[in-house]
Amino acid sequence: AIRLTQSPPSFSSSIGDRVTITCRASQGISGFLAWYQQKPGKAPNLLIYAASTLQSGVPSRFSGSGSGTDYTLTITYLQSEDFATYYCQQSYSYPWTFGQGTKVEI
């Protein structure tokens, strides 16, 4: 199975900050990567698919990039509602896998 390693596992940030989360795959996944946001007690919410395509209804301060094995999720101007846990997920091959998550805290 393809392993996804997110970094950092958690960090503290402030409203208005630019935030970057990294997801590294154990082998090339050709852009078959999605990003999700999850808040406590809620189901995950799709933010980005195909590495860089913004899901409909997601604010434009979220963006994704990357290729091969290395991908990033960037939040350009952190808002209060963005404090949550973020996961990457690969669909290059079965079994699908998720990263371990990155918790963004105040």
Next chain:
Amino acid sequence: QVLLVESGRGVVQPGRSLRLSCAASGFPFSTYTMHWVRQAPGKGLEWVAVISYDGSNKHYADSLKGRFTISRDTSKNTLFLQMNNLRPDDTAVYYCAREEGGSLDYWGQGTLVTVSS
């Protein structure tokens, strides 16, 4: 609107079985690939299984070792997860989700399964 509603939550003893259901509405269920994803308390997301739109292809997480079976009933717009020989480490919130282009664009609210004696 797209709606996915899981059911079948409960407490079950180790070694027993449980079947989860996911009722889908608001979209043409028969044309979408569907997934199950779980999340143990305080842990991250773990992909469980997938079934193709017509039920002809299924894949599972390696860790399940054949204990779980995914299925669907298109006539009832319902997705299922049959879980056998349950273990305490199967305790989790189980989500059903719809696939769109390699990602999961709609999720249910989740159903909690607790495996404990």
